Amino acid sequence: MKIRTLSIKDKLVMVILSVTSVALVTAFTISLLTSIRRLKNDMIDDTLLLTDYISESAISPLLFNDKTGGRDILSKTSIIEWIHQVIIYDAEGNEFTRYSRREHGNTPPLVNEPDIRMFIDDHLYVSKAITYMEEDLGRILVIASTDKLNKKIASQLMTMGVILSVILVFSYYLALRLQKVISFPILFLADVMKKLSINEDYSIRVSKRSNDEIGVLYDGFNQMLSQIQRRQRETEDARESIQISEARLAEAQRIAAIGSWELNLEDGSMVFSDEMYRLMDFDRLSDPTLDVIYNGLSKGEGQKFTVCMDEARKTGRGFELKCMHKVPGHKRRYILLRGEIQNNKEGMPVIMHGTVQDVTKQNSAEMEIRKLNEELEQRVAERTAELQSANEELEQFAYVVSHDLKAPLRGVSQLSQWLIEDFSDKFDLEGKEHLYLMKQRVHRMYKLIDGILDYSRVGRIRERKQQVDCNSVVEDIIASVEHSPTIGIEIENRLPVIYAEKTRIEQIFQNLISNAIKFNDKPEGLIVICSFDEKECWKFCVSDNGAGIEEKYHEKIYQIFQTLASRDDQKSTGIGLTLVKKIVENLGGSIWLESTPGKGTTFYFTIEKRMVALPDAEAADINN
């Protein structure tokens, strides 16, 4: 039986008994050896004492060569049973006399040996010199039997054996009793663990019975159970969450008609989601394979699918493939195949997962939308053409109307002029004032018609594009426009040269600069024109230190016929900024302003560079 297979109880008993046995056997052995040594020494001492006595007694027989006397002395040792032989040698080494209880065949030659005491076989040999008055008279050899000694040793051995056995039996009893102190809590814990592993009831706890290491073990066991219980709870919660998520996913897949699949690239095994089975009309009891997808594809699309899979494996990039799929017994339908590669830690592709989405409805919807778009585009084109035609007719109408209106206006203006010139003396002061007022209104009407004509020409009448140096344009306007000498007009930086209809550019700057002059109420006016080279466009500014425009009018001023001046003010028709805005927007730009009432206004406008870019040939000429 191997020690490791023993129970802890048996191990403890074995350890206790082993230690006790070793300790006892060692102690008893030492004690026995000491006792044997003591017994031997006692025997040696006894024999030496006897030897001394005999030696003393043998002195006079030796001195007087009285062998009979010597024999008489030796014969007295017969009462000592353990003395087997006593031999007295004279000074010359000859045997003087001897006593033998039992003959010993091989008596060692001890005459010339120093005093000896030795155990040979079952006898003790003691020899010493016999001296008297410093005279060496001879030697005595005493041979004693060790039977008694051996019996004593055997007796002690037996006694110790009995004591040892009794102690060992008692130790075994004690070990059996005491081992429970250690083994019981451990066995109890082992029993609890066994029940735990069977019942998986992690709510149980063990109560600590001691504060030693086993107590610590119990605490640790309880803590471990708490942790397992907590983790089990967490696992159950997580599993529940996963189940909910899976159910939601399955529901989502069902609603969206999306099935998911996962291919293990190492062993080729596949997993289908519930919706995948449904989509593929595949038996759940069968092992899912790629063939389930592949078999529903046409040959060409099947090859595409295979190529996509291979590419994904090689490159690690996903794929998306829309194709027609036919499941036997079902209508053909469109599916969208998606695949993604999942790598392991080493960067090797191990999993390919993807989705199969039934996009038949979407496809139909797309086709429907595409069809509707086409119809819409057709309708828009028709409407646009109609609108364009209407616009053109409208603009033509506006032009014709404006042009035709100007003729009677010129007549009214001419008539009023004739009335002033020819009949001024016929009119009183009030009449003259009415005539003057009528002339002004005619003039304003005239300007309005010009403005409407200009407005209608924008986008309708195309001038030839040419290089327009904005600096020259602005400088010409500054030179031609009437303005008070107290108003300074400056060009802050070099303005760009663009390729555009010059009249439109002039109209922009003309209107903005004229407005800046018209509405400047400062004793020393200042108007600054500047430009910025933005990335995609040119940005211009016309800044003045005039009256400024309240914010609520910032958008209103661009509406046609909207003016901040009074209706009777001939300076403003309310068309200028509307015209500017239309020109700017036709050039792909925008217009806005920043103003502080009482301090001044800055108009910004942009023109897209691509709209005013020089043609390549002319650009080359300029560069050359």
Add this chain to the structure above:
Amino acid sequence: MKHASTLFCLLLLFCCVSGTVHAQYDESTVKAVYIGRFAQFVDVPHDSAAVITIGVFEKQGLTPSLMTVYKTIRIKGRRVAVQFYPSIDSAICQADILFIPQLKPHELKRILNIVRTCPVLTIGNSKGYAEQGVHINLYRSQNTIRFEINQKAVEESSLHMSYKLYELARIVHPTRAGNK
């Protein structure tokens, strides 16, 4: 001659040291050695002399052997002197050991009378001497020199004799004549 004497002394010394008297030595030498060994077992009260004196009454007999043996050998660590007494008078009390050869009965009686009051160990070499009052008497038995002790005479003297001598000796009892 001188060399021969030295060689003999060495041999004798060996014999004495070995404590054994062998048959190859003559009887006189053995007896002379015995006389010294008797002295080793007898204590004399108030004896502090540096020399042990062995008194003899004749120049022949055992005397030459005594002189030869104790020329070099010491008894109880003390030097030994052999003193010849030509006559039997009180001078013999000065001896420590008195070797009494075979004498006439009245001479023996006279000697014993003199030494009765002084601590002198008397050693005889004649049959019946122990019974007559000599402390120790040498005799031959089975070709071996043995000795006998008159225990009463020893006890009546001021000498103290070791039991070891008694153990080896034949104890004799004094005759009536001896006691007188």
